[in-house]
Structures are given as structure tokens and as C-alpha cells.
Amino acid sequence: KAGVTQTPRYLIKTRGQQVTLSCSPISGHRSVSWYQQTPGQGLQFLFEYFSETQRNKGNFPGRFSGRQFSNSRSEMNVSTLELGDSALYLCASSLLAALSRNEQFFGPGTRLTVL
Amino acid sequence: SQKIEQNSEALNIQEGKTATLTCNYTNYSPAYLQWYRQDPGRGPVFLLLIRENEKEKRKERLKVTFDTTLKQSLFHITASQPADSATYLCASPIGQNFVFGPGTRLSVLP
Numbered sequence: 001k002a003g004v005t006q007t008p009r010y011l012i013k014t015r016g017q018q019v020t021l022s023c024s025p026i027s028g029h030r031s032v033s034w035y036q037q038t039p040g041q042g043l044q045f046l047f048e049y050f051s052e053t054q055r056n057k058g059n060f061p062g063r064f065s066g067r068q069f070s071n072s073r074s075e076m077n078v079s080t081l082e083l084g085d086s087a088l089y090l091c092a093s094s095l096l097a098a099l100s101r102n103e104q105f106f107g108p109g110t111r112l113t114v115l
Numbered sequence: 116s117q118k119i120e121q122n123s124e125a126l127n128i129q130e131g132k133t134a135t136l137t138c139n140y141t142n143y144s145p146a147y148l149q150w151y152r153q154d155p156g157r158g159p160v161f162l163l164l165i166r167e168n169e170k171e172k173r174k175e176r177l178k179v180t181f182d183t184t185l186k187q188s189l190f191h192i193t194a195s196q197p198a199d200s201a202t203y204l205c206a207s208p209i210g211q212n213f214v215f216g217p218g219t220r221l222s223v224l225p
């Protein structure tokens with residue numbers, strides 16, 4: 001079974017731009033969660049999508065948004081980029097909802113650099 | 116405030132010894148805790164899950180305990196090997212959030 005894939009792997013943007021990241025979950029998994037990882041704040045939960053609906057949300061501003069398609073693939077969008085948005089963005093998939101005692105399978109991440 | 120913490124930022128041990136990592140939680144009662152391993156530049160990999168009504172779980176050389184009185188989970192790696200060197204993260208749901216601890220960077224020295 002193929003693992004979680006994320007595209008692109010690396011991205012460089014400038015302040016004020018917007019960016020869209022993509023995640024393809026493991027086949028059959030219905031939940032996709034997004035995380036931001038930085039050296040200072042660690043691994044932080046952004047949101048979770050399950051069957052095309054946002055189920056849970058972390059403490060991030062509205063500039064961070066996402067969606068999930070009928071094939072469970074998910075995209076995350078960040079608008080009006082700030083320098084502090086530079087991070088590794090990780091996507092994780094699970095068979096059932098992420099907060100329901102399910103193990104999560106993480107992708108390799110997208111390294112975003114904001115200049 | 117509700118939080119999950121890992122006491123040690125880094126831990127060095129000799130090959131063959133048992134590594135013990137600590138995860139503490141404050142002001143909430145997790146239904147379960149998960150442990151993950153993360154290597155540099157890669158996504159975390161799930162290792163073990165322990166529920167609040169379980170005292171101990173084992174998987175090969177790994178063992179995790181859950182003490183609701185101490186509000187603590189311990190993660191043990193027995194007969195540690197240099198290949199076990201990585202960052203280990205504990206995690207649990209807190210409300211609508213899924214929260215990871217800051218991680219403990221384990222170095223197993225040959």
C-alpha cells in the first residue's frame with residue numbers, strides 16, 4: 001500500500017503571497033489532518049478533515065484553511081504569508097477520525113520558506 | 116491550562132541500556148496517549164497507543180505505561196541500539212485539538 005504523499009516537497013514564497021499544499025492519504029483512509037512543525041513551537045495541529053468536512057480545528061488564524069475532496073485527497077491553503085509561516089507542514093491520514101484512538105500515518109512533509 | 120509535556124529535551128544513553136522517556140499531562144484526563152518516533156526531516160511514525168484504563172502496553176523492545184495518579188506516561192526502550200536514536204513524541208487529544216509534546220531527542224551511544 002502506498003504511503004501518504006505530499007506535494008510539493010519544497011516551496012519558497014514571499015511575504016503576502018498565498019500557497020496551496022496537497023496531500024494524498026493512504027488508500028481507504030477517510031481522515032486527513034494537517035500539522036505545522038517549527039523548531040520553536042514543535043508540532044502543532046492545524047485541522048482535520050473527515051469525509052470532506054472539517055471535524056476539528058487547532059488554534060491557528062483564518063489565513064490557514066483547507067478542504068478535502070471526495071477521493072479523500074486534501075489541500076491546505078495559507079493566504080497572506082508571513083515570515084513566521086516558514087515551517088514543515090505535515091499531513092497525516094488515518095482510517096477513522098484522528099481523535100478517535102487511531103494511529104496516524106504521516107507524509108514526508110512540505111518545507112515552506114517565506115522570504 | 117491544559118498541556119502535555121516531556122521532561123527531557125535530550126537523553127543520552129549507552130547501547131544495550133534501557134531508555135526511559137517521560138510524558139506528563141496537566142489539567143485534563145486523556146482517554147489515551149500515543150507515542151511516535153520522528154527522524155530528522157521526516158514525518159513522525161506511530162509506535163504505541165495506551166488507553167486510560169490500561170496500565171502497560173508492549174511491542175517488541177518497547178513498553179509504555181500510563182499512570183493516571185501521577186498523570187504520567189513512561190516510554191521504555193530495552194536493549195537500546197544506535198538505530199533507536201531519534202526524537203520521541205507523546206501525543207493526545209485535548210478538546211478539538213490533537214496535541215503533541217515537544218519531544219525528547221534520544222541518542223544511543225555505541
